[in-house]
Amino acid sequence: MNHLTVGAALMAILGAMPALADDAQVIIAIKDHHFVPETVEIPAGTKVKLIVRNQDRTTSEFESVDFHREKVVQPGGEITVFVGPLAPGSYEFFDDFHPGTRGHLVVK
């Protein structure tokens, strides 16, 4: 009986999990040393999964001081970073290997 209740509770938790783990997902491409799109809007107070796809022939390092992320992206490769939950505002990200390549994460 006890096992059943525990089982039921577990099922309930697992059932609720997808809703929690179902993070919003945003895809950013790096193309000709530009982020596409250059401005990404995400909701405030939510964890978001950022997927960065490098379509150039050069290695990039996706980095942000504002939301504290850094990850090397191979040519033709893609990376995933989790961001947030963040307070509303504009957060810059850039390609550490190509100083001119910048974009903004706008949290609303």
Add this chain to the structure above:
Amino acid sequence: MLATLIIVFREVLEAALIVGIVLAASRGVPRRHLWIAGGIASGVLGAVLVAGFAGEIAAAVEGIGQELFNASILFAAVCMLGWHNIWMSRHGRELAANAMRVGREVLAGARPLYALALVAGIAVLREGSEVVLFLYSVAAAGGSSALGMVAGGALGLAAGVGAGAGIYLGLLAIPMRHLFSVTGWLILFIAAGMASQGAAFLLQADILPALGNNIWDTSSLLSERSLPGQLLHVLLGYTAQPAGIQLVFYLATLIVIFSLMRLLGHAPPARRGQDRAARYGTS
């Protein structure tokens, strides 16, 4: 060329500062140059390997290989720095106080130089692999001239090494009896900063909770990308917009290493006496 110079300089700076401090912290130890040079050489070799397998590392463990790798080597460095400090707090005073040159040399020789060599190697490995990836990427793109790239890379490297030499010489100016307490404090804060960086990687990989993003924001006061900001980042672990979990790791590392230094720091005099008695007894 200037862009290459700046990027290479920024990467090299961090490793060079740590190597400079490690060299100063091992002052007076026989064969320390060999150890540290060995650490740097393995770091360079490792950097090339890591850069070569960057794709494989990134794809490992469902795409969080890069974070796990960075966090692991950072935490390894934290342990080595902590171990060095604990050892020094136990023996440093004897080291300075030992009047007999022979005794001092034996003790100095027993210092865990491998810990410092490993820290130097890890610093070079981490930053070096990014330099290799970056330069390789510039070369592969073939955009800028090869000469400009080589010149920029070499100048950036030289400037970074110059900064490392600067901090080393600055530390050497400190009288020997104070030097190890200065390097000890520096190493304690460097370790805490590295732990906080390691936590940031695990947070990025979604392994650790953030416990609040951007607890404070001092980026308008002192940007982490500025030279002073980067110096403070290396030396004290300065972060302009830290996550809560980074603060937890930073403080926990400070407290744990500091308490162990205090707890294990001074060999109890009674036992020492017994040891001596025992030694005299058997000889």
